[in-house]
Amino acid sequence: MVKSNSSGDRMVKIVSYTVVTVLMLSCLLPLIHTLALSLSDKSAAASGMVTLWPVRPSNSAYKAILGDKQFFLSFKNSIVRILLGGALNIFFTVTMAFPLSRSKRLFPQRNIYMWFLIFTMLFSGGIIPMYLLIYRLKLMDSIWALVLPSAVPVYNVILLMNYFRGVPRELDEAARLDGAGPLRTMLQVFVPVSMPCIATITLFSIVGHWNAFFDGAIYINTQAKVPLQTYIQQLVVDMRASSVMSKEELAMLAEISGKSFNAAKVIVTMLPVLLVYPFLQKYFVHGIVLGSVKG
Amino acid sequence: MMTNSNRSSGSLPKKRSNSERLTYNLLMWPGVILLFIFSIVPLFGLVIAFQNYIPAKGIAGSEWVGLDNFILIFSLPDSWRVLGNTLYIAIAKMSIGIVVPLIFAIMLNEVSSKRYKQVVQTVVYMPYFLSWVILGGIFLSMLSIDGVINRIIEMLGEEPVMFMADGKWARAIIILTDCWKNFGYGAIIYLAALTSIDLDLYEAAAIDGASRFRQILHVTVPALVPTVVLVATLNLGGVLNAGFDQIYNMYNPLVYDTIDIIDTFVYRMGLVDMQFSLGTAVGLFKSVVSFVLIVLSYVLAKKFTGYRIF
Numbered sequence: 001m002v003k004s005n006s007s008g009d010r011m012v013k014i015v016s017y018t019v020v021t022v023l024m025l026s027c028l029l030p031l032i033h034t035l036a037l038s039l040s041d042k043s044a045a046a047s048g049m050v051t052l053w054p055v056r057p058s059n060s061a062y063k064a065i066l067g068d069k070q071f072f073l074s075f076k077n078s079i080v081r082i083l084l085g086g087a088l089n090i091f092f093t094v095t096m097a098f099p100l101s102r103s104k105r106l107f108p109q110r111n112i113y114m115w116f117l118i119f120t121m122l123f124s125g126g127i128i129p130m131y132l133l134i135y136r137l138k139l140m141d142s143i144w145a146l147v148l149p150s151a152v153p154v155y156n157v158i159l160l161m162n163y164f165r166g167v168p169r170e171l172d173e174a175a176r177l178d179g180a181g182p183l184r185t186m187l188q189v190f191v192p193v194s195m196p197c198i199a200t201i202t203l204f205s206i207v208g209h210w211n212a213f214f215d216g217a218i219y220i221n222t223q224a225k226v227p228l229q230t231y232i233q234q235l236v237v238d239m240r241a242s243s244v245m246s247k248e249e250l251a252m253l254a255e256i257s258g259k260s261f262n263a264a265k266v267i268v269t270m271l272p273v274l275l276v277y278p279f280l281q282k283y284f285v286h287g288i289v290l291g292s293v294k295g
Numbered sequence: 296m297m298t299n300s301n302r303s304s305g306s307l308p309k310k311r312s313n314s315e316r317l318t319y320n321l322l323m324w325p326g327v328i329l330l331f332i333f334s335i336v337p338l339f340g341l342v343i344a345f346q347n348y349i350p351a352k353g354i355a356g357s358e359w360v361g362l363d364n365f366i367l368i369f370s371l372p373d374s375w376r377v378l379g380n381t382l383y384i385a386i387a388k389m390s391i392g393i394v395v396p397l398i399f400a401i402m403l404n405e406v407s408s409k410r411y412k413q414v415v416q417t418v419v420y421m422p423y424f425l426s427w428v429i430l431g432g433i434f435l436s437m438l439s440i441d442g443v444i445n446r447i448i449e450m451l452g453e454e455p456v457m458f459m460a461d462g463k464w465a466r467a468i469i470i471l472t473d474c475w476k477n478f479g480y481g482a483i484i485y486l487a488a489l490t491s492i493d494l495d496l497y498e499a500a501a502i503d504g505a506s507r508f509r510q511i512l513h514v515t516v517p518a519l520v521p522t523v524v525l526v527a528t529l530n531l532g533g534v535l536n537a538g539f540d541q542i543y544n545m546y547n548p549l550v551y552d553t554i555d556i557i558d559t560f561v562y563r564m565g566l567v568d569m570q571f572s573l574g575t576a577v578g579l580f581k582s583v584v585s586f587v588l589i590v591l592s593y594v595l596a597k598k599f600t601g602y603r604i605f
Contacts, residue, residue, distance in 0.1 A: 009507040016405035023399055024415045026475065027422055033443060034433050048446040092326045099319035106312070107319045116327065120334035122586055126578030128565040129340025132350075133333070149333040152326045182318045211426035214540065218566060233428045236435065236544055259436060266432050273424050280424065281417060 037263035038062070045260035061264035071265065073224050074231040077143075081227055082209045085147040089205040090198065092152045093160050098186045100157065101164035117154050127218075134219055145219040146212070146227065156201045163197040164190055200283040207273055207280070232269050235262055344576040364576040373560070374577070380466075381556040384537040387470045389530045393523060395478045400485035401515055405507070416486075419479025431544030434472055435459065459545070462553035469545065469554050473538055481526075488522045489515065521600050528596040532589035535581050557581050 032052050037045050041056035049055050065071055100117075104110055125133075130149065139145040167190055175185045191198065216230030226234075344364055346357040368374050399419070406412050422430065437443050438458040445455040458464045492514065500510045539558035546554050557577065565574025596602045 006506060012405060012507040012511070013407075016402040019402050020399070020406055020415055023478070024418045027419050027479065030433050030437060033437065037436070046441065048441040048443060051443055051446075092329070095322045096326045099322050102319060107316060109316075109320060113323050113327065116330070120330050122589060123338060124334065124582060125337025125340050126575065126582060127562060128571055128575045128578060129337035129343070130333075131566060132340055132343075132571070133337050137332075148329065151333075152330050154330070157326075182315050207424055211424075211428075213426060213428045214543070229426055229428045232432065233544065236428055236432045262432065263436070266429050270425055270429050274421075277421060277424060278417075281420060 034263045034266055037260050038267050040260050042258050042260050045263070046258065058260075061258070061260040062268075064261050065264055065268060068265075070223065070226075070231060071228075071268075074226055074228040075268075077225060078210060078228040081143060081146055082206045084143065085150070085209040086202060086206045088147055088151040089153050089156070090202055093156045093201060094186070094191060094198065096152070096157045097160035097164055098182075098190060100161045101190075117157065121154050131218060140219055141221050141225060142219075143225070146215050147209070149215070150208075153201075153205060156205065160194065160197055160201060163194050167193055196283055200280070203276055203280045203283070207276065210272060228269055232265060235265065341575060341579050341582075343572050344579045346572055348572040348575075350571070360572075364572050365580070368573060368576055368580075376552070377555050377557050377560040380553060381535055381537045381558075384466065384469060384542075384554065384556060385534050388473050388538065389527075389533070391470060391474045392477060392481055393526055393530075395474055396481035397485055397519065397523060399478060400482040400489060400519070401511060403482070403486065404489050404515060405511070416479070419482070421479070422476045423480035425476070427540040427544045430472065430476060431541065434468070435545060438468065459547060460549045462550050465546070465550040466553045469538075469542060472545075473541060476541075484526065485519055485522055488519055492518045525596055525600045525602055528592050528599060529602075531592035531595070532585060534588055535585050 029052065033050070036052055036054045037050050038061050039054035039057055039059065040050045041058045042060065044050055044055035096113075096117075099107055100110060100114060102110060134140060134145050134149070139148070171189050171193065172185065175189045180188065211229060212227070213229035213233045216227040217233060220226050220230065340354070343354060343357070345359060345361060346354070347360050347363075348354070348357045403412060403415060406415070439445070440455055440457055444458070448455055456464065458468060496514045497510050500514055505513065535557060537556040537558070539556070539562075542554055542556055542559055543562070546559065558581075561574045561577045561581075564570045564577065
């Protein structure tokens, strides 16, 4: 590229670097602040003295989590949920994307199924009929209420279907000539070459299951079965009240809940997402977004 | 290649291609059954919008009331308020959600250090993957009267503000924090479009004496226009989705006036107050309008940009 050193061009550079850096810091600072809160002394956190660095550092908030039985129960519930929900999601995504990626000649009913899937994407009954259905099916208070309704991720099926269609024809032909049936072709040819896409979809669905809170709030009544985000949400209700409280009311609340304690829970809750995030980021730009933009 | 593949498949024994079809159908069925139960059956549940539904009596035993529920809903001032709030918040989020990622992507494109670019991208995509439970907790704590934001305001010698008790502030915070969470992820689609620009275009412009600013204006921006049009049209279908997860986690009764939206209204009416029929009627109204908008947006997107999802 031609180098140009006019002052106007330098100005463009400076403004760009500044804006980009400010936006990046804006994303980082609330998280750093929360981390600092969680590592601060209880009273320092409650008085709003903490900004970006722990004030009177203390690990008492994290120690308190160790004593919070509900937190561990909920953490375990969420792990079970992502394993079960994630497995169901992969199973249905692969088994449905593969037949749908076949040509109409090989799979004549393909378009009927396709329209059915699109129909389910366009129309939804909304939360009340769904709630009544879960109630009728006697799934209330069960992990199945959290994983079955979203077991077939239609959007992901279409993404993977498009990815399967990009698999070179020659691979398919070779498998056919070797006498492989459709199931073997799917498992031994299509699945291995589509790993980047499947990995991305899986991570997205795991993060989705980890982050879901609302179904846990309406379908689960037994506190011991509540998933982690729902439990944290119950604490947020306290915070929600605290956002409109006077200073005197807050001082009372600080005695029982405490900002640093809640901050520590928030940090631990987002930790798993932050841990898988590097893997997620590695794939999602190339694996999903580019594929879906090109159609 | 086409004739070749036709021939090889055409020569397959008939029996085998039948069993292949059977396998495909069998692979589809488990998922289709689940989708039927959890996507189609609830649609039948929508009939309770035309009933005075009483759970103990069930759908078969409840009284039919025709359009009474809809007439009642449209006579409530609250319904018009939540409709207005929904449109206001959704449209504001969409507009800012197009402009901010666009500017960010253009400016990131001007950053010459590859390493720094990657660091920035890693950081700004992250909030997208955090739940509103977590982020609601973080923001509410920061914005409370004893939070860090008010601490800074006090240090500047101003009076502290109860942000989430004031309708206008609460609405602005809802819109801004949504932008904060999504702008990085929203920029990916623009950054992808930028990678397809031919670098020769910049060089040619530079030789013609165009400054970097003019190059952005005449090379970068035109390359992004089709993507902006596409995103804007596809957004149309979401005009009644103002973000349930976020608002559910951040609102409180003091600010229902400005940030209560259709979805939170349906939730409270249906699942908190147990007015199943009324809640379903509001939900049905929203679904029908959304459906029309989604179809319209796909038709427009296909017409303007040739985009197809299927």
